[in-house]
Amino acid sequence: MYDIHNHVLPGVDDGASGMRQSLRMLEGAIHQGITHVVCTPHANDRSGPRANELFQERFQELKAEVTKLELPIEIGLGSEIMFGADIEQTLKQPFATINGHGRYFLLEFPTKTPFEIIHNVVRASIRWGKRPVIAHHERFTLASQNEEQLRTLRASGAILTMDAGSLTGRFGKVMQKHARALMSSGHIEILASDAHDEALQGFCLAEGREEAAGLVGMVEANKMALDAPRRVWNNDDWPEVNLKQ
Ligand SMILES: [Fe+2]
Incomplete structure (x- = not known):
């Protein structure tokens, strides 16, 4: 599996x-x-x-340890960009986009951000030639209220992701219920751990995939944990989807 959203770089956040x-x-x-x-x-x-200097340096240190210990895992560098900073400027930095490819980037918002603002930022990103991958879209309840919002965001170029922990109940029952409904809508394209530690907020993509499979089937769940995030990792084109009603 490919896990494209994690806070595993040492001592930076x-x-x-x-x-x-x-x-x-x-x-x-x-x-x-x-x-x-x-x-x-x-x-x-x-x-x-x-x-950029700081993140690249820490990344090289971590990579050297992974190589030294012969850990069977590949690591890449990107970032999680909070709306509000000067996104267009930030996106020019090599660390900003996934694996420095200059296209896909992870974007988050304050939780109560209105749908219209998220939609505008998605459209601006596309104008800048970037592809916004929305982090934990389930948290943005004002932009995940109905089918129309989800379809509009995707049609504008957003790729919607979900934290695996939201599905497994890591963030409480209310979030889990919302995440399950959102998953069942079929508009989530990528699952990620969003790991912050090795315990309660550790990697949980396997459990998340399991939960997703119970809602949308194993084929779709595998796409969200493997095929789609691999596309982002490789900088492959995103497949066209027909989002017309
Ligand atoms: Fe995160």
């Missing part, structure tokens, strides 16, 4: 606090059957060339 924790987290990922992990540190107030 609210994820892994140091190298030892990063490595314990990656062991957890391997245990889940994950073969590829993208490190997506928060790019909130860190967005310029200095942030």
